[in-house]
Amino acid sequence: SAVISQKPSRDICQRGTSLTIQCQVDSQVTMMFWYRQQPGQSLTLIATANQGSEATYESGFVIDKFPISRPNLTFSTLTVSNMSPEDSSIYLCSVELARETQYFGPGTRLLVL
């Protein structure tokens, strides 16, 4: 496994603002993933981020709302733009390390007022 950290761990934001979430891994990985977990719900994949290329977004998620950066093999950011209360969720990054196994960061708990 690897050590995956996320910043911030939680935040309370006002509607209309944006928040950038950071994900740091202690080893180099090809693929990083961003998930959203709405209150009381399961996880939904937002996008896949490969280093050196644009992120690939899942149906229902767009780059203008959730821009992603992947500047190197150990780091990625997800921005939640122009937030509304419906964006209140836990946002998790994950990486694929061992074959076919994904490991998750501790998550960022976001509350939008």
Add this chain to the structure above:
Amino acid sequence: SQQGEEDPQALSIQEGENATMNCSYKTSINNLQWYRQNSGRGLVHLILIRSNEREKHSGRLRVTLDTSKKSSSLLITASRAADTASYFCATDEGTGFQKLVFGTGTRLLVSP
């Protein structure tokens, strides 16, 4: 993609009892994984079972997979209060890419 279903949605047992959670999915898969989540925090990977495997063990965990029924079960034996968490199954939908589709989850409460 569509989420898989897990049942029960919630399970309450006493310490020492066994807990069984079931997962059904909709598409062909290469593998199925089980994760645990404590109190809305990050997910902990428990076990991966490949489509050509029928059963796998890891400590107190036993996972079965029936690809003909598109279902899997997770058995936790001799449960402990520390096992209290939400448990999710996740599949790769057979795409060859590691995009996981998660089930709806089972909330397990183990009382001392």
